[in-house]
Amino acid sequence: MVSSNSEKITNLLWSIPQAGGIYLYAILDGARNEGIYPAILQSGCEYECLYRGELDSGLAEAAPYLVKLEKDKLFSNWLIDEGWGDSWGVFIHTAATFRDLKRHLRKFLMVYDTDTKPMYFRYYDPRVLRTYLPTCNSEELATVFGPVTSYLMEDKNSNMLLHFSINANKLETHQHSLT
Incomplete structure (x- = not known):
């Protein structure tokens, strides 16, 4: 799905990192689209699979990946253009x-x-x-956020960017319209 709001999404995602000292990452779910894994490999970005150990090729292609994003890099633009609205992952x-x-x-x-x-928890799926986040108490929020300043993702209709952060031990949610 090509996003018609790419510029607005890009500006919102990079509005905080431009302040300095804050980085923008994505956790991408390789299972959501067969193009994600090869694009990560060719991205030139720092990345690593969140699963430990050596994976067979099928699992490697469907695994979650942490990717450090850079503004105006071809991969970052591709991710926003093609992945927004298809639940490819979340931003941090x-x-x-x-x-x-x-x-x-x-x-x-x-x-x-x-x-x-044991069960896999696909928290990197924005859906x-x-x-999940609004159901967490303050202890759970502290655990889930840890060093994370904010989680950002599409809403269910892809016409808003949801921005979750913690303020005074409570979840704070901002909805940024993309229309």
Whole structure:
């Protein structure tokens, strides 16, 4: 889906990082589109799979990836143009290093149900994260955010950018219209 609001989305995503010391990352879900994995490989951006260890090619193509984005880089423009509205992933503002952010995000890949059965938690899907965050109490928010300043993503209709952050131990949600 090619976004007609690419310039507005780009400006909103980079409005905070331009202040300095804050970086923009994306967690991308390779399972959402077969073009994501090859594009990451050719991006020239710093990236790493959030799954640990060596993966077979099928899993590597469908895995979640942390990617450090750079403004006006071809990959960043492609991601916004093609991925916005198709739930390819979520964006993150943080002052954390790539390594520290990756370590933090890996903690949430596996969760356990009431019978202690392990389950994958696809929090990097905007449909999941935008539903999950408002249900969190202050302790859970502190855990999920950790070094993350804000999570940003499309809304369910892709006509708003949702910006989640913590203020006074409570979730703060801003909706930025793209129309």
